[in-house]
Amino acid sequence: MGRKLLSRTICGEPIVFYRSRDGRPVALADRCVHRRYPLSLGRLQDDSIECGYHGFVFDCSGACTFVPGQDRVPRTARVPSYQVVERDKWIWIWIGDQSEADPALVPDAHWLDDPEWASVEDMAYSPFRYGLLMDNLMDLSHETYLHAGLIGTPEIARTPFTTHVDDARNRVTFSRHMEAVACPPFYEKTTGYTTPIDRWQDVAFQPPAFWVNNVRVAPQGTPVGPNGDEGGAHVKILHGLTPETENSTWDFWAVVRDFALDDDSVSQALLTMNQEVVQQDLDALTVLEQVVASEPPGTQELSVEIDAGGLAARAMLRKINP
Ligand code: FES
Ligand SMILES: [Fe+2]
Structure with a gap:
């Protein structure tokens, strides 16, 4: 602008x-x-x-x-x-x-502009309601299927996660910590680590539509230190979802990292690979929007354990904006 x-x-x-x-x-x-x-x-x-x-x-x-x-x-x-x-x-x-x-109330996204982090950013025009993208981001088990061979590995969908709702601060968080798992290309090409790695996903959702995935990847068994997450490499994936209309959304996203800060090839790899990931979601959700729009409102869904984060985010939004 x-x-x-x-x-x-x-x-x-x-x-x-x-x-x-x-x-x-x-x-x-x-x-x-x-x-x-x-x-x-x-x-x-x-x-x-x-x-x-x-x-x-x-x-x-x-x-x-x-x-x-x-x-x-x-x-x-x-x-x-x-x-x-x-x-x-x-x-x-x-x-x-x-x-x-x-x-x-502006969410904290300081990593985008912090000398200790390197950042790549882009946005995607998304022809679907923002709630579909919220559900998508609040359940990363879909990485195993939709983003296989890029950022998804079989262990993600297999590993249970914990969800926490903080009503006082209006936050939904969920965590999935995996040990000795496959290193997908997204992290292998950028950190140089190879299988097996320890991989954490600590996601925080802040209404109305701000989302951060705090990732730690490290060679298997790397000690975490007294602060609980030292060692290895840290990546944060941010999404600021901005509804355009009832059925379309601007998805502003960024990938920040605390390693190889001056390495342009790492920036380029993260940018390109995350663009691909976003495009895979975009293709799937464009189809889903057409399906949802063609069905009567309130058509039955079946929710299971992997939906805990998404359901908590929906409930929080309803509470704030009944
Ligand atoms: S001056 Fe703006 S529409 Fe006439
Ligand atoms: Fe996705």
Whole structure:
């Protein structure tokens, strides 16, 4: 995002983004108050947008400052503006009642912009409801089947995990610690470790849709040390799911690591392989969206033990937003 108007729909709301001259991100409703023409089709004039249809001008607070052909600007001529925070390389927007916006609620993603970690990032336009991706991320046993030969190995689906719900902090976590298991290409090509390895997945979900998989991989038997996870290599996979509409989602993701920080070939390998992983999910969930959309709402599913994390996340979302 920069000095070019960027149009993006988030939670069904059309929004235009740009940066003011001093670099601050601005987000306004992407509809002119006059005849609803998208402001993103207009022109940036200093820190204001000139509507591309009849030339109304709006400043970065959304207030109209100019109406062609008259001196007086109607008092009600204003487009809604959104509170945004730029933190850890990502821009976080508050949708809903702007008076309730609270920067303290922005999830911690500091690894994206921390000299002790190296990061690769991308995003995927996902033509399906975000809940499908939430279910997917909250049950990593699917890696064994959908991502076999890339990041999945047989042991993942075989190894039980523990789920923990923290209602006070609104977090769902689940952990799966595997010992002496196969090292998939995702980690073999990037850490140099070979089978057998110890592999941990400690996942944290934070509503409304932020997800981090804290991974530790290490040669089998590597001591963990007094802090509980020393030794080996650490990777964190982050997803910031951003619903576009009821049936489409922006998936902002990143892979960060604490090893080979300056090795571009490792960055490239992680980027390419995670793009492949994301694409495999995307292909599957695109099919699933069509199936779900074609069936009556509430069509019966069958949940089993592997769904504990996903069901807990759904329950937490219902509690927060009944
Ligand atoms: S629609 Fe924007 S000025 Fe007319
Ligand atoms: Fe997946």
